Amino acid sequence: MLSLTCPCCGITAEETEFHPGGEAHLKRFGPGSSDDDFEGYLFGRKNPKGVHFERWRHSHGCGKWFLVARCTATLEVFASYSAQTTTPPVDVIKAIKAKRPDWEGYA
Amino acid sequence: MKRYSIFAVAREAMRYHAGWERAWRSPAPKKRYKVVVVGAGGHGLATAYYLGKVHGITDVAVIEKGWLGGGNTGRNTTIIRSNYLQDPSAAIYEKARALYENLSQDLNYNIMFSPRGLLMLGQTEHEVRGYQRTVHANALQGIETRWIGPQEVKKIVPILNIDGPRYPVLGALYQERGGTARHDAVAWGYARACSAMGMDIIQQCDVTGIRRDGNRVQGVSTTKGEIDCDQLALVVAGHSSVLAEKAGFRLPIESVALQAWVSEPIKPCMDVVVMANTVHGYMSQSDKGEMVIGGGTDGYNNYTQRGSWHHVEETTRALVETFPIISRLKMLRQWGGIVDMTGDRSPILSKTPVEGIFVNCGWGTGGFKAIPGSGYAMAELIARGQSPLADAFGLERFREGRFIDESVAAGVAH
Numbered sequence: 001m002l003s004l005t006c007p008c009c010g011i012t013a014e015e016t017e018f019h020p021g022g023e024a025h026l027k028r029f030g031p032g033s034s035d036d037d038f039e040g041y042l043f044g045r046k047n048p049k050g051v052h053f054e055r056w057r058h059s060h061g062c063g064k065w066f067l068v069a070r071c072t073a074t075l076e077v078f079a080s081y082s083a084q085t086t087t088p089p090v091d092v093i094k095a096i097k098a099k100r101p102d103w104e105g106y107a
Numbered sequence: 108m109k110r111y112s113i114f115a116v117a118r119e120a121m122r123y124h125a126g127w128e129r130a131w132r133s134p135a136p137k138k139r140y141k142v143v144v145v146g147a148g149g150h151g152l153a154t155a156y157y158l159g160k161v162h163g164i165t166d167v168a169v170i171e172k173g174w175l176g177g178g179n180t181g182r183n184t185t186i187i188r189s190n191y192l193q194d195p196s197a198a199i200y201e202k203a204r205a206l207y208e209n210l211s212q213d214l215n216y217n218i219m220f221s222p223r224g225l226l227m228l229g230q231t232e233h234e235v236r237g238y239q240r241t242v243h244a245n246a247l248q249g250i251e252t253r254w255i256g257p258q259e260v261k262k263i264v265p266i267l268n269i270d271g272p273r274y275p276v277l278g279a280l281y282q283e284r285g286g287t288a289r290h291d292a293v294a295w296g297y298a299r300a301c302s303a304m305g306m307d308i309i310q311q312c313d314v315t316g317i318r319r320d321g322n323r324v325q326g327v328s329t330t331k332g333e334i335d336c337d338q339l340a341l342v343v344a345g346h347s348s349v350l351a352e353k354a355g356f357r358l359p360i361e362s363v364a365l366q367a368w369v370s371e372p373i374k375p376c377m378d379v380v381v382m383a384n385t386v387h388g389y390m391s392q393s394d395k396g397e398m399v400i401g402g403g404t405d406g407y408n409n410y411t412q413r414g415s416w417h418h419v420e421e422t423t424r425a426l427v428e429t430f431p432i433i434s435r436l437k438m439l440r441q442w443g444g445i446v447d448m449t450g451d452r453s454p455i456l457s458k459t460p461v462e463g464i465f466v467n468c469g470w471g472t473g474g475f476k477a478i479p480g481s482g483y484a485m486a487e488l489i490a491r492g493q494s495p496l497a498d499a500f501g502l503e504r505f506r507e508g509r510f511i512d513e514s515v516a517a518g519v520a521h
Contacts, residue, residue: 001415001416001417002407002415015407015415015417016417019406020405020406020407022361023361023408035506036506039505039506040357042450042505043359043450043505044357044358044359045348045357045358045359045360045361046348046352046357047348047349047358047360047361047362047408048348048349048352049346049348049349049362049410052408054407054408070407072362072408072409072410072411073410073411074411075409075411075413
């Protein structure tokens with residue numbers, strides 16, 4: 001059972017209060033983009049064994065979307081942060097680096 | 108390979124069972140093979156087996172980072188069925204089910220195939236319509252299924268509560284030749300047959316890298332050294348994305364945990380498999396008497412082979428309502444496996460952007476039932492470059508929008 005903190009309302013709760021929304025920071029490719037880009041945006045996923053950035057919604061709470069940095073190999077949660085970012089913020093990267101010195105970084 | 112038979116049992120009984128040989132050899136890897144299959148689960152071993160049996164390619168190594176059949180092959184609920192809606196899925200799952208019928212004789216290894224019958228309960232009007240449509244589709248595909256009413260369901264499964272207050276049973280999609288098999292035996296049987304054909308099964312050998320020469324595969328780097336190959340098949344279910352990344356491409360796959368659990372053993376009380384997809388649970392009784400229960404997947408990416416407890420609670424609660432007699436049962440064991448989910452919940456059997464590399468993955472929550480058909484199609488794809496059974500399951504379908512939409516159409520369990 002994951003325990004997550006919603007950065008929008010500040011509440012920490014068990015995962016049943018939230019709903020997962022898949023990989024975060026996807027760059028949207030819409031009309032006019034190449035087939036490769038569009039396919040990658042719709043279906044291509046990093047699905048890493050390790051540090052993963054993902055979207056969650058506080059569905060049984062404030063209802064807001066937010067982002068979480070989490071390890072898929074241990075279920076450790078590094079940080080949760082605002083969904084209004086296109087890349088992980090510096091402090092989140094730092095928090096991950098502190099616990100996973102070998103992590104290759106966000107790419 | 109010494110054949111197993113009643114005469115072998117009698118012979119060994121006379122000499123303190125000292126003459127049984129190991130079911131498969133565990134050799135050190137050679138420098139080079141024609142085909143290397145990564146993943147010694149059911150699908151990987153079946154791929155190797157049909158490469159040898161049907162296409163005469165026996166210069167094959169199956170390499171496995173853990174132990175043989177220790178991933179999802181040993182973690183599923185052993186259900187076998189082929190009552191799918193879409194033609195491509197019905198074809199490959201029915202091929203698998205048909206091969207299961209004679210697999211024990213084919214492999215000379217008792218896989219305990221038990222075509223005990225399988226019911227998928229219709230518990231809402233919507234589900235009833237969906238399953239009746241599937242029955243009609245199955246009739247056209249040549250798959251024997253039928254729709255039965257609630258009284259016949261009750262006759263087949265007396266312990267079922269068909270008058271549940273919330274979701275009464277309105278009927279069921281019945282596949283009489285669906286059922287179960289012993290999951291470990293499927294892997295062991297294939298492994299033994301592969302080894303007898305001269306293939307090398309190399310366990311505890313982790314793939315650390317995939318070597319390429321330009322856009323062509325050269326071989327794999329492993330914890331037991333470098334192994335060269337002409338063709339490489341990645342058949343690693345939940346870890347497909349990890350290996351694809353080593354090979355330099357990306358797959359439309361997300362790995363999530365799926366759980367199953369069993370009760371304490373009780374006297375025989377249910378001789379069919381029952382799937383209740385509206386309340387989300389399925390149950391069968393093993394030969395040992397345990398009630399084998401499976402439920403839903405978690406929604407988030409996960410490689411830990413552990414799932415969230417609330418799924419265990421939700422599924423058990425739903426099944427207690429459906430089968431009131433299990434309410435006092437103690438649960439014995441619970442476990443999780445990492446399943447590889449695609450966008451359309453259908454598998455991928457495909458060439459990849461790297462020449463010589465093939466993938467067989469994306470079976471998600473329904474892989475066990477497909478093992479023989481999947482291996483058969485994959486072997487054909489590797490040996491001939493094309494397979495009628497695998498055609499629709501290529502990676503290009505995601506680009507072309509040509510999905511095999513089973514996740515909503517057939518009312519499968521996930």
